[in-house]
Amino acid sequence: MKMLHGLLVALLVAHCPGAFAQWQWLDKDGRKVFSDRAPGAEIPEKNILKRPGSAVAKPAEPTEPTTVNAPTPQLPALSASKPGGDKTLEAKKKQAEEAEVTKRKSEEERVLKAKAENCNRAKQSKAAFDSGVRISRTTAAGEREVLDDAARLAEGQRIQGIIDSDCK
Numbered sequence: 001m002k003m004l005h006g007l008l009v010a011l012l013v014a015h016c017p018g019a020f021a022q023w024q025w026l027d028k029d030g031r032k033v034f035s036d037r038a039p040g041a042e043i044p045e046k047n048i049l050k051r052p053g054s055a056v057a058k059p060a061e062p063t064e065p066t067t068v069n070a071p072t073p074q075l076p077a078l079s080a081s082k083p084g085g086d087k088t089l090e091a092k093k094k095q096a097e098e099a100e101v102t103k104r105k106s107e108e109e110r111v112l113k114a115k116a117e118n119c120n121r122a123k124q125s126k127a128a129f130d131s132g133v134r135i136s137r138t139t140a141a142g143e144r145e146v147l148d149d150a151a152r153l154a155e156g157q158r159i160q161g162i163i164d165s166d167c168k
Contacts, residue, residue: 024050119167
């Protein structure tokens, strides 16, 4: 039975080489690393011990040094490979851009309308303050109080600030 089991394992190993680690390299601390994925860019070529499909890595010929900041080649867009999908994708992009522009314009119009309304109210309040009539306001407790000179000056400055910001 053990012999049959060993034979079965040997057959699996022979017919499934992809199931085992295909890359072997030494990391920065000198330890062997086994993986089914290629080592990162930080691993020098001389530290790669085994590659997929070869028992031992061949030493690479010295080439010009590469830098980490070297530009990567640009891959073509996926939509370029499908001519039919290209038109629908472009149409959807254009529709989304138009919707964004419409939304932005409506928001700007709403803000401009609110500023115009605030400007009109502030001008009316400023005219009332400039007329010299006594001004009163209701407190949080619901009582009516008449503005003294200091409160009148502060309220006039606040209203002028609103006019300066909203009436452009």
